[in-house]
Amino acid sequence: MRRLLVLTAALTLLFAACGDDSGDESFDDPGSGTTEVLEGDDLPDQVVVFTPDDTETDANGEPLTWTPGIEDVLSAEAALAEHIEADASLGVDPLETYARQYVGIGEGEDVVSVNALCAVDDLDWEDQLVVVADGGSCFWQATVDLPTSEVLSFTVNGEA
Secondary structure, eight states: OOOOHHHHHHHHHHHHHTTOOSOOOOOOOTTOOSOOOOOSTTSOTTEEEOOTTTOSBOTTSOBEEEOOOHHHHHHHHHHHHHHHHHOGGGOOOOGGGSEEEEEEESSSSOEEEEEEESOOTTSOTTTSOOOOSOOGGGEEEEEEETTTTEEEEEEEOOOO
16 A cells, blocks of 8 residues: 655654654554555655565565665665766666666665666556566666665666
8 A cells, every 4th residue: 555755754753753863764664564655756756665564575586674765765866877877888768767666675774776667557566576587678676885875786687
């Protein structure tokens, strides 16, 4: 089930009012059993975020360990856009032309995994992690180290 940004904003304000100075922008809702979709004006178009409760692994089989928040996604988006623009040999279109699925991986809350899809008309991409074999530059996966803004890996699907 989709959650509206209003709920997310209300929870953020509630935590801020309670003196939460941790800076953790995680919107994980343990045990909810539903997909945590962060959406609205703060996130780029065609972006969803999944929690470890929603799916066990990313598109590469890495276990999910945390839920990226809005600032995490925006940081990763900037690093990926720069990476794609700087390396034409990747053969992919600009970042904003893809639907992007974000998850948190790794021991700390500092690495995000991104699954990108250009053809989403027949896919339930907002509610489940989509893993596609082949498909060429229409589908790619990346990992981004948030503290350094380094794109650790960037893999474009092969052609069938």
